[in-house]
Amino acid sequence: MKLRLFLPIIASGLLAACTTVGPVGNASVPQPTKTVELNRYLGDWFELARYENSFETDCEGVTARYSLRNDGMIKVINTCRQGSPEGSKKDIEGRAKIVPDSGNAKLKVSFFGPFYGDYWVLDHANDYSWSIVGEPSGRYLWILTRTPKPSEQTRKMLVNKAKALGYDVGLLRWTKHE
Template structure:
């Protein structure tokens, strides 16, 4: 029986920092360099590409919505379509907290109780139209955009940015929308 994305995301959030999930695509993940204006980062994002991972296996049309909670944390709502863009919609809701002294570029995200995983905004567009997200182990990478499809020029630029950050771009899996 296949676990849905919500359960897998919960498990992954608790295990990311303490257990290898797969090959590292970046053995030396850089620290985020750009500060993040949280209100500009909030909103709806489309996953353009990712490193394949167990909790998103078979997912297409992946999105993430970030909204500010009344307690100052960030509400995270991840959605996916299982098996294809018209597949069953699943979602996982979590929360994120800003890591102090990170200029809002590092967050800790939890989908299950006290277990938190790294979420590092490694690069972003000046207008917040795209971002590149990773974490300390180099096993996870997400390229996010504000629209479901990106031009070939934008895709190439984002791949080059990921490569410049030290990521193995051959490991990228493009998300269908």
């Protein structure tokens, strides 16, 4: 009997934990328009900037490594350095699957069991030297590069591209790297 009383409380707690919080930086996120050549997208990426979020609190030196798994999914390893680029290293491993008919530009990513989040490659360089990633709510944004410290010209260009996609670039949090 007691379990039946607690189930609604547990369910509402889980729903609250899954609710997206934070400001909406883009009320009208565009659909990805470029096809992604998966083999060219795989490899190491450095987070240049992001919208602040609860799962990257106090993270610097953030990197992502994408590789193919034997089951056809994509292995995702995200790394964070706590507090500074020299801080203690924390890794989390997840998996991603490509959304059919998306030109490989939309993925579903999971770090926690059966729960998947959207990962949309909204724009990328022809040579895959940078990528702008978002998702439908407009609360998350990542600007990724293949080098930890791209030129000021590249940084400005990427900010302008994010702005052209409808993002409030004033919400960007710049990631520090060694």
